[in-house]
Amino acid sequence: MADTALDITGLSHSYGDLHVLEDISLRVGKGEFVSIVGPSGSGKSTLFHLIGGLLTPATGTIGIDGAHANGRRGLIGYMPQAPALLPWRTIEDNVVLAREIGGAPKRGTRPQARDWLAKVGLDGFARSYPHELSGGMQQRVAFLRALLAGRDLICLDEPFSALDAMLRAEMHRWLLDIWEQDRRSILFVTHNIEEALLLSDTVYVFTRRPATVLERVEVPFERPRRAEVVDDPTFVRLRRRLTDLLTASPR
Amino acid sequence: MIRKVAPVIAVLAILAGWQAYTAISGIDSWLLPSPTDVLAAAADQRDSLITHTLATTKLTLLGFTAGVVIGLLVAVVLHLVPLLRAALYPLLVTSQNIPTIAIAPLLVVWLGFGLAPKIVVIVLVCFFPVAVATLDGLGRSDALIADYLLMSGANRRQLFTKLQWPAALPAMFSGLKIAATYSVFGAIISEWLGSDVGIGRYMIIQKSAFRADRMFVAIAIVVLLALAVFGLVLLVEKLTVKGRRSRG
Ligand SMILES: Nc1ncnc2c1ncn2[C@@H]1O[C@H](COP(=O)(O)OP(=O)(O)O)[C@@H](O)[C@H]1O
Numbered sequence A: 001m002a003d004t005a006l007d008i009t010g011l012s013h014s015y016g017d018l019h020v021l022e023d024i025s026l027r028v029g030k031g032e033f034v035s036i037v038g039p040s041g042s043g044k045s046t047l048f049h050l051i052g053g054l055l056t057p058a059t060g061t062i063g064i065d066g067a068h069a070n071g072r073r074g075l076i077g078y079m080p081q082a083p084a085l086l087p088w089r090t091i092e093d094n095v096v097l098a099r100e101i102g103g104a105p106k107r108g109t110r111p112q113a114r115d116w117l118a119k120v121g122l123d124g125f126a127r128s129y130p131h132e133l134s135g136g137m138q139q140r141v142a143f144l145r146a147l148l149a150g151r152d153l154i155c156l157d158e159p160f161s162a163l164d165a166m167l168r169a170e171m172h173r174w175l176l177d178i179w180e181q182d183r184r185s186i187l188f189v190t191h192n193i194e195e196a197l198l199l200s201d202t203v204y205v206f207t208r209r210p211a212t213v214l215e216r217v218e219v220p221f222e223r224p225r226r227a228e229v230v231d232d233p234t235f236v237r238l239r240r241r242l243t244d245l246l247t248a249s250p251r
Numbered sequence B: 001m002i003r004k005v006a007p008v009i010a011v012l013a014i015l016a017g018w019q020a021y022t023a024i025s026g027i028d029s030w031l032l033p034s035p036t037d038v039l040a041a042a043a044d045q046r047d048s049l050i051t052h053t054l055a056t057t058k059l060t061l062l063g064f065t066a067g068v069v070i071g072l073l074v075a076v077v078l079h080l081v082p083l084l085r086a087a088l089y090p091l092l093v094t095s096q097n098i099p100t101i102a103i104a105p106l107l108v109v110w111l112g113f114g115l116a117p118k119i120v121v122i123v124l125v126c127f128f129p130v131a132v133a134t135l136d137g138l139g140r141s142d143a144l145i146a147d148y149l150l151m152s153g154a155n156r157r158q159l160f161t162k163l164q165w166p167a168a169l170p171a172m173f174s175g176l177k178i179a180a181t182y183s184v185f186g187a188i189i190s191e192w193l194g195s196d197v198g199i200g201r202y203m204i205i206q207k208s209a210f211r212a213d214r215m216f217v218a219i220a221i222v223v224l225l226a227l228a229v230f231g232l233v234l235l236v237e238k239l240t241v242k243g244r245r246s247r248g
């Protein structure tokens, strides 16, 4: 399946007696932006740890780029829930970290890192250290690090949940701009319904723990997506429906 | 500004008080020499002091380096082999309750009067703070970053070199600072045990001669030497530790 970036079938996971994921199936097409919304504690980060190979699933299969990827690491670009930058590395050296792990020497990848830092408005910060940057800037750096990992599939775990509403709206614009230029396959986790609808082609709604897929929703709006789409009656209706689903979610 | 000069003023005030006390009380200078007596003794003994100080400095640096290298090796090995850590860590901590002065004579019996027992004494006092602080630092790196690195395909070696080792540096340096001071005292103790040269040896000679003024000079040199080694560690830390560390 050359048009599938990520294919998950029948995935379940428990931490000891704590049953977290139950029979999850989902798919991310090549160049598709897919979101997962679910209550906090439902197991979304756990799903990413499984996709990233940090955990090996008890049952179910994970396919990345058509290859069996259960327990395999280094196949995705990943942005964790907190920026998780190395505090003793400069910003440019943080951005190239994933490539460095893959064996690319820093010297070769730094110019690309600097280009991207300039594109996202951080040109003056290549040689700064993470603590000199604001929370929003650190998020951008963590995102670039995931983008420059050189993998098609990028997994973003609630990247904007710690930001205030204004900054968050700005980051949405920013993320869409980059993604529309550089069409990667994205799996995006959030508990914010509006954010999911605004950004995605497809939204999966998870139930409370143990999480199952409650609903798969295709988002019909054209690309590039305008910010005003949130006032579109269809958008409002979808948002209402997902909100009802999440609040009425069984268990 | 006032805060910066305050300690200097305090030291000067103590010296002035000391000087005044010796003048007013008329205490015998062989019992308590005045600061100016001490300075005069230092000038008088200049040549022999330089020889002794150089010998002690050399011994301190040798022992300190050996202690640090062994301490770091122990920390890294125990960190990489958790079973070994579980087995040896309690032993390591308990071993610190043995006073070094008590085993030093035994070392002389085993190793003779040469350089070896002196180095071993310094290693014994230095290696523990370095090993324990570094081991602690290695175990306290950020779990979230570790997860990130592993998911990005990092192997065990990369996890160590890119995260755990650099994360342990601040803890390691606090161990090094303790070891720096200890190493000078270790050197002095080992020179007391038997040596023909060094500030420790010099102190023993001056004690037998009841030369309190020269004893004070020796003490001042020991303090300055400890400060110098400490400053050296501080300098290396400034050059090595970049950015701000994650908590802990
Ligand atoms: N390493 C772990 N060991 C045990 N329980 C865990 C572990 N990681 C997460 N959990 C538990 O699994 C559940 C799902 O966690 P998580 O995947 O982080 O949820 P989400 O990201 O949706 O908020 C939570 O109840 C959490 O406490």
Ligand SMILES: [Mg+2]
Binding pocket: A044, A045, A046, A081, A157, A158
């Ligand atoms: Mg989470």
